[in-house]
Amino acid sequence: MLESLQQLIPRGEILPVVAELAVIWIAVWLCLRFLERTRGAGAMKGLIVLIAVLLLGLRALGASESFSRLRYVSEAMLQFVAILAIVVFQPEIRQGMVRLGQALSRRGRRAGIEMLADAVEDAVRTLSKGRIGAIMVIERNVSLEGMAENGVTVDAQLDARLLESIFWPNSPLHDLAVVIRGNRIAAASVELPLAETGSLSSAMGSRHRAAVGATLDSDALVVVVSEETGRVLIAEGGKLSDPIPLDAFHEDLVRRLSVDVPPAAEAPGEAG
Numbered sequence: 001m002l003e004s005l006q007q008l009i010p011r012g013e014i015l016p017v018v019a020e021l022a023v024i025w026i027a028v029w030l031c032l033r034f035l036e037r038t039r040g041a042g043a044m045k046g047l048i049v050l051i052a053v054l055l056l057g058l059r060a061l062g063a064s065e066s067f068s069r070l071r072y073v074s075e076a077m078l079q080f081v082a083i084l085a086i087v088v089f090q091p092e093i094r095q096g097m098v099r100l101g102q103a104l105s106r107r108g109r110r111a112g113i114e115m116l117a118d119a120v121e122d123a124v125r126t127l128s129k130g131r132i133g134a135i136m137v138i139e140r141n142v143s144l145e146g147m148a149e150n151g152v153t154v155d156a157q158l159d160a161r162l163l164e165s166i167f168w169p170n171s172p173l174h175d176l177a178v179v180i181r182g183n184r185i186a187a188a189s190v191e192l193p194l195a196e197t198g199s200l201s202s203a204m205g206s207r208h209r210a211a212v213g214a215t216l217d218s219d220a221l222v223v224v225v226s227e228e229t230g231r232v233l234i235a236e237g238g239k240l241s242d243p244i245p246l247d248a249f250h251e252d253l254v255r256r257l258s259v260d261v262p263p264a265a266e267a268p269g270e271a272g
Helices: 002-008 014-034 041-062 063-088 092-127 160-167 207-214 246-258
Strands: 134-138 153-155 177-181 185-189 222-225 232-236
Touching: 002 222, 014 160, 041 246, 092 134, 092 160, 092 222, 092 246, 134 160, 134 207, 207 222, 207 232, 232 246
Parallel strands: 134 177
Antiparallel strands: 134 222, 153 185, 177 185, 222 232
16 A cells, blocks of 8 residues: 555655645535535535545555556546436536526626726716716616617717717717617717606706606616716616715716616516
């Protein structure tokens, strides 16, 4: 047994062996984390530990020429166990794959939200300080194609400087709204439906009524910058927020965009 271990770990090669064992341990740990909270997680953990023990033991014995047949049997048995594990634990593996996909999707979605919020925040800061009115409609699950088609198609990469130039006074597109879809500006000079008179304070103008009106039949978020005061508000679900300080705007926008909303088939205005 000692001679087998010496053959398995040649003199002067301890570090490579330790590195290999570390890689194996990390792989096992990742598998356990991957299958965590699945119904067969406990059984899978036991099986992985058993296979690891058998693998190390048989490899140690099989390192000797006297146990070459045992090494052959052990390798065949491990292949059989691997196939058996895939068949037996198919539901758990599938559930683990779904969880992995969801985690990657959330990570990608978070990065997209941060990029969108950064661009909108930069533009809002400039527009607010210059008291330049603006309405930015951010599409979520419910398509705003019908709303956007009455404006001017832009289909350009979302960029703070482009948003500023669109709303700059005397720009041909400055007077109405832009529709933002993902990381692109879909359309500009978009006319929005107005909320009913009396639904907002009399101090709110047509720009704020349009912001609220755009959210009555969709799950969109609408960022509005007041031309008179430079105040920044967000309309969502038919309601208008209180003025948002510029230092808190980015965090507020990210928080709202990160909230899961019903899919389009269940969103307001889509059902029956």
